[in-house]
Amino acid sequence: MENIDKFNGKAETYEKFRPSYPEELIKDLIAEHSLDQHKVVADIGSGTGMMAKALLDHHVKVIAVEPNDDMRRIAEERLHSNPLFTAVNGTAEQTTLKSNSVDLITVAQAFHWFDPEQFKKECQRILKPNRKVILVWNRRVTENQLIQETITLYKKYCPNFHGFSEGIEQNSDIYLTFFRNGNYQFKSYDHPLYYNIEGFIGRHLSASYAPKPDDQHFHEFIEAFSELFHKYSKDGIIMMPHVTHSYSGNV
Known part of the structure; x- marks a missing residue:
């Protein structure tokens, strides 16, 4: 329950200020997995529906699995009118979805909250034969001086800060263990983000x-x-260098 509750009281801020994902990534997903309104994508740890919305915008059927009530409520409020969208109260380890019912599993900015072994077993249960899982992160370019200074501030004011995404995204051993026979495809997309001062602080x-x-x-x-913000912004806008990484394969 501890991980489920970490975003209590933050859902509105998360929805308003968290970035979505590059259009190129979404188009690649659709092309590589032949996604359409007849295929089922399970977006696990769906949060406020960032990835779900990106897929729905391309007429892909999405089941959004999210255990946090605040986050799931916002996803339902913004996406309920789309007939291709379904929200489910479930965890990564117990999605409540039917066996052999899913064409693709997406996990955007959430895998670090899961129990990898239990999630892997659940993926094997709900996926149709030979279908894949894709893990996605928006990643700060930590070599950048601005990002370095944000890290310093997080360390100063946030006792529970242990690195972005709990440091898991840079741990290649996780992927070797999670994906079948250690085989997965890695892709990287440039994804610079631009904010005014409200967006920068809210982010x-x-x-x-x-x-x-x-x-x-x-x-x-x-x-x-x-x-x-005032140190690095120009004309009221600041650019935060990001890349989006994806890891996909069978499990």
Whole structure:
């Protein structure tokens, strides 16, 4: 339950300020897996529906599996009118979906919250034969000076900060273990993000480890990121260099 509750009270901020995914990635997914309204994608750890919406915009049928009530509520509010969308209260390890019912599993910005072995077993249960899982992360370019300074501020004000995505995305052993015979396909997409000051601060407040309004260092956190914005912004806009990484294969 601990991981499920990490985003309590943050769903609105997450929905408003978290980035979506590159259009090139979505088009690649659709082409490589022949996705359409007759194929079923299970988006696990779907959150507020970022990946789900990107797929729905291309007329792909999506079942969004999300255990956090706040996050799932927002996804349902924004996407319920689309007949290709279904929201399910389930976890990565117990999705509640039928066996052999899914054509593709997507996991966007969520795999680090899962029990990898139990999730792998659940994927094997719900996937149709020889269908795949794709893991996706929007990743900050940590070599960049601006990103380095955001890391310094997170370490200062966020006791639960242990690296972006809990540091798991850079651990190649995870993929060798998770994917069948250690075989997977890796792709990288440039995905620079542009923010005004509200978006920049909101983006950093959306992290699970960032302070909430009633936390002791909340106002100091906002002030520090405001100063950082003014240091690097130009004409009221700041660019945060990101790439989007995908890992796909059989399990």
